[in-house]
Amino acid sequence: MRSALLQLSSTDDPAENLAITAARIEAAVAEGAGFVLTPEVTNCVSASRTRQQAVLQQEKDDITLAGLRDLAARRGIWLSIGSLALKTGAADGRFANRSFLIGPAGDIVARYDKIHMFDVQVSETETYRESAGFRPGTAAVVVETPFATLGLSICYDLRFPQLYRALAHAGAEVLLVPSAFSPVTGAAHWQPLLRARAIESGAWVLAAAQCGTHDAVRGKQRTTYGHSMAVAPWGEILAEAGEAPEVLWVDLSREAVDKARERVPSLTDDRDFTGP
Numbered sequence: 001m002r003s004a005l006l007q008l009s010s011t012d013d014p015a016e017n018l019a020i021t022a023a024r025i026e027a028a029v030a031e032g033a034g035f036v037l038t039p040e041v042t043n044c045v046s047a048s049r050t051r052q053q054a055v056l057q058q059e060k061d062d063i064t065l066a067g068l069r070d071l072a073a074r075r076g077i078w079l080s081i082g083s084l085a086l087k088t089g090a091a092d093g094r095f096a097n098r099s100f101l102i103g104p105a106g107d108i109v110a111r112y113d114k115i116h117m118f119d120v121q122v123s124e125t126e127t128y129r130e131s132a133g134f135r136p137g138t139a140a141v142v143v144e145t146p147f148a149t150l151g152l153s154i155c156y157d158l159r160f161p162q163l164y165r166a167l168a169h170a171g172a173e174v175l176l177v178p179s180a181f182s183p184v185t186g187a188a189h190w191q192p193l194l195r196a197r198a199i200e201s202g203a204w205v206l207a208a209a210q211c212g213t214h215d216a217v218r219g220k221q222r223t224t225y226g227h228s229m230a231v232a233p234w235g236e237i238l239a240e241a242g243e244a245p246e247v248l249w250v251d252l253s254r255e256a257v258d259k260a261r262e263r264v265p266s267l268t269d270d271r272d273f274t275g276p
């Protein structure tokens with residue numbers, strides 16, 4: 001399956017982000033993509049709760065979801081919307097950080113709400129409190145498609161190997177890690193974590209990421225690490241982006257998964273143990 005990972009630099013203007021994302025998807029389809037992937041919070045990157053309250057919508061009203069479903073249907077492609085920030089109607093007012101797999105008829109084939117919230121002080125001056133704005137999900141999601149079984153995850157989930165173990169045991173051959181990594185932790189951890197998840201699972205890892213400096217006008221400025229990446233089941237980095245928007249290409253095959261797992265069957269060598 002010829003797959004295109006879009007590295008984007010979304011702003012806090014959903015309409016603008018949709019226009020850019022749709023244009024990039026159209027261009028990828030013109031070059032033969034059958035599966036296109038977008039980063040975490042494709043619809044809105046913002047550090048301002050006020051701005052998010054003003055522009056985010058519930059799933060049923062979200063223009064990005066509607067627009068991209070329509071585009072997937074018109075072009076007959078598979079589309080991973082890495083995530084959308086959405087209102088939920090929850091009593092505590094928190095948003096969902098929700099990933100969608102869209103099928104070639106424009107149907108929502110799977111949804112996944114990010115489980116692990118990024119509540120981390122990454123440097124003396126930089127702190128994230130994702131759980132203040134977002135309500136975590138509680139369910140892991142694997143979805144079968146005609147070209148591969150996909151395991152869904154988002155960004156900070158990458159640091160919790162037990163999630164990927166569960167996804168791989170449930171049949172995942174491709175692990176999706178749409179992200180908006182912080183530059184500090186990205187430089188230190190992004191690449192080895194992605195390679196580790198691929199190697200230990202014998203699975204493809206596809207990580208479409210946000211990059212660059214996002215919209216400083218309507219709130220605190222945010223910068224993300226970029227470096228979108230496609231890692232093969234044996235652990236080779238097949239494509240890596242820089243720090244600006246671009247498209248990465250990778251041809252997914254089930255054979256590469258089978259081969260890696262035959263060579264090192266660690267996935268089926270799990271053992272129960274007592275302690276520690």
Ligand SMILES: O=C(O)CNC(=O)[C@H](CS)NC(=O)CCC(=O)C(=O)O
Binds near residue numbers: 045154157180181186
């Ligand atoms: O808030 C939004 O707009 C969307 N969500 C994010 O950007 C999230 C929470 S702040 N970012 C991460 O999970 C980065 C993880 C990371 O950098 C690490 O694990 O080191």
